[in-house]
Amino acid sequence: MxxxxxxxxxxxxxxxxxxxxxxxxxxxxxxxxxxxxxxxxxxxxxxxxxxxxxxxxxxxxxxxxxxxxxxxxxxxxxxxxxxxSSFAPKPNEDMDLSNVYFIEIGMKEITYYQKGATITRSIESLLDFSSFLDRLEENDFKKMDTDLYVNFNHIRKYDERRGRLYFHEDGEGPHVTISAIRQRKYHEHLLRKVAINTKKSLEFSFSKSGKSATFSTAEKNV
The missing domain is CATH 1.10.260.40 (lambda repressor-like DNA-binding domains)
Known part of the structure; x- marks a missing residue:
């Protein structure tokens, strides 16, 4: 320091x-x-x-x-x-973030959660960490809580009522909980990402009670 x-x-x-x-x-x-x-x-x-x-x-x-x-x-x-003097390779730079569902950041280490695997790497320096945060942003990871970042490219179900994000359409398997303030911030972005990740169309409807969204079962033409 x-x-x-x-x-x-x-x-x-x-x-x-x-x-x-x-x-x-x-x-x-x-x-x-x-x-x-x-x-x-x-x-x-x-x-x-x-x-x-x-x-x-x-x-x-x-x-x-x-x-x-x-x-x-x-x-x-x-x-x-x-x-x-900080030219040494950084141990978190070679991690393929595209396969990571979410990560948890501790004081001295980062834990990556993938499908069927968990990997822990150390944080070598603050400089290493700042570079790592830039990579998260580039790969569409969003901060859900103080130490939790989620890869929006893997979210396939958004349970708005319970504030849960799932990585499988059926709502089975691992999930993370999103804080209320983050849910308000990312609500529409989450809806769009789920539509993209599941290849379904997203439709908004408007009524006196407000705006609501539904997903069509027909796949989008890609």
Whole structure:
């Protein structure tokens, strides 16, 4: 671990520039109040000093268009020498994510769940981990909970009432539970992915009670 640059909060405020706090919140997925706390480097409710986590920095990096690695160095999570010497192959880079249903991320390891198999790999460094998160996004993995990411390309049944995602159309076998907030965020995307993965058409209907979706049993022409 390194040391954060002096006045790191003011640096973050400078990155935000003329962007309003609410616009920064919309782009990053963080609350505008929390972003302001980070700029002041303290929790305004408790007056405790706060430091952004790597996950928070990744969101700010995307929102502000600033390199994630550089932000990690300035926040003290990485050292420049660590980045410069980090050329060794990373043990999670050779994993074929297309065959993975979902993954769980621990403090020091990542567990991959495939059909009939479970594989655990270590997290070698924060730099390794940030690269890994980029790969998840590229392969349509979505964050369902604090440590759970699901491959939307394998979801074949979405039980909206119970908040469950299944990898088989019949609802048998392994499944994961999606939090209510993530369910609201990804609801329509889930419906479309299930239609694509099962090669069925998706139809929306509108009524006074709202919009509902149904799947046709006829396969799509591909």
């Amino acid at each position: 390194g040391q954060p640059i002096p006045d790191f909060g003011k640096f973050l405020e400078g990155l935000r520039g003329s962007m309003s706090l609410r616009e920064a919140a919309r782009k990053s997925g963080l609350s505008h109040a929390y972003i302001r706390d980070l700029e002041l480097e303290r929790n305004r409710s408790t007056n405790d000093k706060i430091t952004p986590s790597p996950d928070t920095l990744q969101k700010l990096s995307a929102a502000y268009g600033y390199p994630y690695t550089d932000l990690m160095i300035k926040a003290g999570h990485l050292m420049s020498s660590h980045v410069a």
